[in-house]
Amino acid sequence: MTKRTAEILKRLDETYGTEYICYLNHETPWQLLIAVILSAQCTDARVNIVTETLFKKYDTLEKFANADLAELEEDIRSTGFYHNKAKNIISCARTLVQEYHGEVPSTLEELTSLAGVGRKTANVIRGNIYHDPSIVVDTHVKRISKRLGFTKEDDPVKVEYDLMKVLPKDHWILYNIQIITFGRNICFARGPKCSECFLQDLCKAEDKRK
DNA sequence: CTCCCGATAT
DNA sequence: ATATCAGGAG
Numbered sequence: 001m002t003k004r005t006a007e008i009l010k011r012l013d014e015t016y017g018t019e020y021i022c023y024l025n026h027e028t029p030w031q032l033l034i035a036v037i038l039s040a041q042c043t044d045a046r047v048n049i050v051t052e053t054l055f056k057k058y059d060t061l062e063k064f065a066n067a068d069l070a071e072l073e074e075d076i077r078s079t080g081f082y083h084n085k086a087k088n089i090i091s092c093a094r095t096l097v098q099e100y101h102g103e104v105p106s107t108l109e110e111l112t113s114l115a116g117v118g119r120k121t122a123n124v125i126r127g128n129i130y131h132d133p134s135i136v137v138d139t140h141v142k143r144i145s146k147r148l149g150f151t152k153e154d155d156p157v158k159v160e161y162d163l164m165k166v167l168p169k170d171h172w173i174l175y176n177i178q179i180i181t182f183g184r185n186i187c188f189a190r191g192p193k194c195s196e197c198f199l200q201d202l203c204k205a206e207d208k209r210k
Numbered sequence: 211c212t213c214c215c216g217a218t219a220t
Numbered sequence: 221a222t223a224t225c226a227g228g229a230g
Binding site for chain 2: 040041042043046077078079080081082083084085190191
């Protein structure tokens with residue numbers, strides 16, 4: 001790890017702490033799984049509004065497994081992509097009930113075999129639930145990792161491999177959590193607040209704002 | 211590569 | 221009007 005990388009991680013730790021916080025409200029692993037499926041191209045704030053009532057109406061995995069498709073579509077409509085998400089959630093819930101005794105699996109292979117669960121969602125579960133060192137590459141991580149000069153890739157999987165080489169393993173999970181906060185507060189996709197940024201002197205972004 | 215798609219900020 | 225939001229599947 002370079003001195004510069006170490007300094008960036010140190011400042012992220014100092015600014016945002018080292019706790020594994022989660023922006024998607026949930027009480028169980030399967031609730032987090034469904035929340036992450038819902039979060040595709042949708043703000044976590046919106047997902048939390050939806051799951052607030054959703055998890056009371058469907059309070060077990062079995063209820064999601066036996067849900068009426070059209071009704072579930074309406075229940076999650078405001079998160080967007082609701083046809084696909086509803087179909088995937090029902091299929092995913094059925095697989096968990098039938099093949100996994102209602103438990104959420106912990107390996108990348110098992111997780112990504114579930115409907116609606118791709119690499120990003122699987123890594124959120126691995127990190128947040130099982131504390132398995134895993135790097136989540138979402139829209140924030142991709143954008144900010146490029147600005148910080150940790151990668152030049154556009155493909156999320158290539159970004160993930162680049163970050164594995166750059167970041168120490170004990171920061172893999174934390175990096176994603178801190179970067180989401182950073183992306184929400186300072187390093188926006190549009191018009192980042194570079195003048196107020198605590199990483200400004202270390203940043204290699206070409207789209208810096210004055 | 212394209213499609214899925216509503217809510218919000220700019 | 222357009223960009224963006226904790227992406228995934230065909």
